[in-house]
Amino acid sequence: MNEWEIAATVLGFALIPCVLVCVLSPPAHGLVALEIAGVLIATILMLLSEGFHRQPFVDLAVIVAPLSLVGSLTFARMMERHL
């Protein structure tokens, strides 16, 4: 394992608390955890791309970053009144 893969593994474990907050906390707190988890996932994909020298991972990160923004904005807007 090189340093990039190790960092990706560590950040992968850091996703577990985010999932726990999403599951166990009220919806508003879960939204915050979702936003942080989106950043973590994009970072993990960047690290895997560099670690394995595979470009498709970074393409996934390019897609995940804006989609996580749009998803979080949609949830935030829906939670004003409907959820």
Next chain:
Amino acid sequence: MNCRIVVATVMLIAGGAIELVAVLGLCALRDLYDRMHYVGLAGFGALLVAVAIVFRESFSLIGDKVLLVGVVLVLSGPVLVHTTLRSMLIRQHGDWRKNIEKAQENDPR
């Protein structure tokens, strides 16, 4: 050891540490508005990781895309925080703009 590798490793560790601090803050703090502080911080960690990869790869195909992702994540942080806080404010207290309009109508000046 090459200087670029050292700088890349230091930035990788710093970026990873910032993201871990963000997750730690999410777990340690209990109030929603306290937790919101760490969304923007996580984006800066991602940018540091992206810069570390650019130091290692230079401006290759991976380097350019990674830098784009890092910039997008940093810029999206404040937008997310503002939108989420605004939504939570409306969820808890209703639309505050109506109260402002009422107060302006009742103001004798």
